[in-house]
Amino acid sequence: MSETQRYLKTTAHLGAGVRRSSPNLAQQIADRLRERIQFGEIKPGERIREVPLAAEFDVSRGPVRDALKLLERERLLRLEGRAGAVVRDFTAEELTSIFHIRADLSGLGMRMAAETEHRPAEALEALDDGVALLRRIAEDPDGAVADYIQVRRRMSEIINRIGRASYLAHILVDFEREIAAPWAGVFGKGRQRRSSETWARIVQAVRDGDTEAADAEGRRVVLESLDEILRLRNEA
């Protein structure tokens, strides 16, 4: 088991994830496709076809079609004719709008965790471990983007759980799904290093109960991602 998998397993009970039990076939296929989009394996604008997917998952086209409809409702892709779908691409204005919303909500989530009187030691330790792991992944030339994203996501869940921010978590998960494709593209090693340092400051602020710093760093980590996405788009 990799270090990331071990971290995810040992901290699963501390997260405030939006969970679902017994997913049906279409949901299982949607989960796999969503991960591929989130981890940058399928890119914005790329076409997804029903027939090869049905063959890959060894199912008929029905569940694949249902999975694509599910992802369309999550705004990850748009259906194109009867044969498949295209992963959604965003204008700079759409990205700016979504990231500004996320920044303010992220700041609120960190603030709520910092102002909570009861911050369990186990959760704080898990956040410290998460920061250490983010730094190791960022420094490892072979460290996978998917690992970085999963650890960071778990840390967000833990912080939202500390702040009893289940509504916020719910909205943020929807947004993270939606902008997963352009977002995954910015997680180069430089961005990972800067992001891991911001996360270290977030965890410190939550630990110290410093609400203003937690809010400011919570915003910063999102707005820095936006800057990176827009910079890369301008360069392309």
Add this chain to the structure above:
Amino acid sequence: MVVFALTMAPFAAAGGSANFSPTEEASTDRAMDPEDAAEYIVQQVFGGVLAPGERLTERDVAGVCGGTHAFARNVIHRLQMLGAVRFSSRRGATILGPSDFRIEEVERVWQVLLNLLQAKADRVFKGPARGGDRYAQLLATRSELERLGQRAQDPRLSELLQRVALQRLLLQAAA
């Protein structure tokens, strides 16, 4: 869920879309739009016919709006997109209620997002008058958010706030 004392008040009378009238259309899918039917269900919740936190089955929807089960499924999906309904594998669709989220947290999210929209639009949000019909409050809030969203050129933020506004009013109705 059993739907008691169902009053099929004309939908348009409460300020809803005028092209949907459940009394006339209950026997057929034709001319019925799932979006309007979903609005009608929301109106029934604020009217006390359906309750926040309760299960909402396809049969309930068909009972209120008429139409087939496939149509009712579409209506429930639309309600999910509006944020009025949540799904769980254990209970299926339920109308958003107090066991889903804390109202204090929803209020804080509402305030943070509203501040963002007001800053982007450079205008103050003029909320509806307090008290009275909650559905009328929802319609007035939506219309004001739409206006500010256009001014801010940020339809996404306006759309999210309209969803939060509905959820906030549902939780207030349940309190």
